[in-house]
Amino acid sequence: xxxxxxxxxxxxxxxxxxxxxxxxxxxxxxxxxxxxxxxxxxxxxxxxxxxxxxxxxxxxxxxxxxxxxxxxxxxxxxxxxxxxxxxxxxxxxxxxxxxxxxxxxxxxxxxxxxxxxxxxxxxxxxxxxxxxxxxxxxxxxxxxxxxxxxxxxxxxxxxxxxxxxxxxxxxxxxxxxxxxxxxxxxxxxxxxxxxxxxxxxxxxxxxxxxxxxxxxxxxxxxxxxxxxxxxxxxxxxxxxxxxxxxxxxxxxxxxxxxxxxxxxxxxxxxxxxxxxxxxxxxxxxxxxxxxxxxxxxxxxxxxxxxxxxxxxxxxxxxxxxxxxxxxxxxxxxxxxxxxxxxxxxxxxxxxxxxxxxxxxxxxxxxxxxxxxxxxxxxxxxxxxxxxxxxxxxxxxx
Ligand SMILES: [Zn+2]
Numbered sequence: 001x002x003x004x005x006x007x008x009x010x011x012x013x014x015x016x017x018x019x020x021x022x023x024x025x026x027x028x029x030x031x032x033x034x035x036x037x038x039x040x041x042x043x044x045x046x047x048x049x050x051x052x053x054x055x056x057x058x059x060x061x062x063x064x065x066x067x068x069x070x071x072x073x074x075x076x077x078x079x080x081x082x083x084x085x086x087x088x089x090x091x092x093x094x095x096x097x098x099x100x101x102x103x104x105x106x107x108x109x110x111x112x113x114x115x116x117x118x119x120x121x122x123x124x125x126x127x128x129x130x131x132x133x134x135x136x137x138x139x140x141x142x143x144x145x146x147x148x149x150x151x152x153x154x155x156x157x158x159x160x161x162x163x164x165x166x167x168x169x170x171x172x173x174x175x176x177x178x179x180x181x182x183x184x185x186x187x188x189x190x191x192x193x194x195x196x197x198x199x200x201x202x203x204x205x206x207x208x209x210x211x212x213x214x215x216x217x218x219x220x221x222x223x224x225x226x227x228x229x230x231x232x233x234x235x236x237x238x239x240x241x242x243x244x245x246x247x248x249x250x251x252x253x254x255x256x257x258x259x260x261x262x263x264x265x266x267x268x269x270x271x272x273x274x275x276x277x278x279x280x281x282x283x284x285x286x287x288x289x290x291x292x293x294x295x296x297x298x299x300x301x302x303x304x305x306x307x308x309x310x311x312x313x314x315x316x317x318x319x320x321x322x323x324x325x326x327x328x329x330x331x332x333x334x335x336x337x338x339x340x341x342x343x344x345x346x347x348x349x350x351x352x353x354x355x356x357x358x359x360x361x362x363x364x365x366x367x368x369x370x371x372x373x374x375x376x377x378x379x380x381x382x383x384x385x386x387x388x389x390x391x392x393x394x395x396x397x
Pocket of ligand 1: 085087177218332
């Protein structure tokens with residue numbers, strides 16, 4: 001019985017080299033470069049094992065960070081701020097609605113709200129009259145008009161330009177938010193898809209240049225929505241929760257929409273465009289930077305993409321400093337409790353803190369600690385410069 005005399009470490013070695021089935025039920029060996037099968041983890045080099053306890057779903061797994069570090073809460077921004085991408089409640093013309101909006105804005109440090117909800121014609125005039133009648137809110141809300149893209153064909157541009165001129169004369173300070181349905185689902189009078197760079201629309205963009213108003217445009221959906229809907233998709237949970245956000249078959253690709261969008265900016269160099277949501281390219285700042293380098297008439301806005309800014313604090317800080325004259329603050333959906341996350345990312349150097357919407361991002365955020373001069377441009381100065389109709393007085397120098 002010489003074998004039983006083997007020293008203990010040799011016995012252990014023999015165990016490691018035993019067939020996987022002898023090690024532990026369910027373990028498998030993989031080849032170098034191979035990945036473990038789904039549901040398994042590489043617990044030792046080339047050995048994959050399923051957890052002994054059934055794993056929680058991604059909805060149930062909410063580990064609390066054990067990191068003890070600086071926490072800098074920023075309930076209000078360091079400087080008064082313009083929300084360039086607002087969809088505020090309270091513009092129904094009632095004094096009470098405006099009063100509540102003003103109180104909510106005070107709480108989160110917004111001085112001016114831009115209502116970017118495509119309000120045109122008679123409705124626009126009602127909204128503007130309500131704002132004008134409020135001594136406290138008169139200088140705190142501005143309104144964009146919208147373009148009616150239905151029935152683009154002969155005669156459309158003349159009507160659209162007339163509407164635009166009338167709305168600007170009534171007090172609209174810009175166009176927008178042009179919705180993502182532009183390029184995706186809107187059809188021309190002849191039934192074809194209305195391309196974002198359709199030349200029939202150029203008179204409208206040229207009118208915006210002449211009227212000195214910015215055009216605020218949202219194009220496409222986050223890039224992950226166009227990718228395979230599988231477990232490697234960073235937006236899997238969101239796409240699972242909201243089936244209508246999945247891109248239907250036959251829709252133009254992200255690349256197609258972005259190309260049409262960029263062509264629109266190129267063919268109208270005198271028009272100021274503001275691309276919502278950093279063009280859904282905050283995950284690829286180098287490409288976004290190339291676009292800003294190429295197109296001096298282009299600006300961008302940070303609404304709903306904090307998860308991409310705050311996960312790359314070094315690259316994002318460099319980007320915001322380099323393009324400090326081209327980025328505007330905007331939030332999109334009006335949830336007052338969410339604004340302080342933006343202030344904290346922009347103003348602090350905090351590490352590893354929660355984002356507000358788990359189905360957007362499974363990761364933590366970091367502060368990018370922007371210099372004051374950059375914060376001022378981001379929070380108000382860039383918006384004031386490209387939007388002459390915003391209240392121009394009384395901002396910090
Ligand atoms: Zn919006």
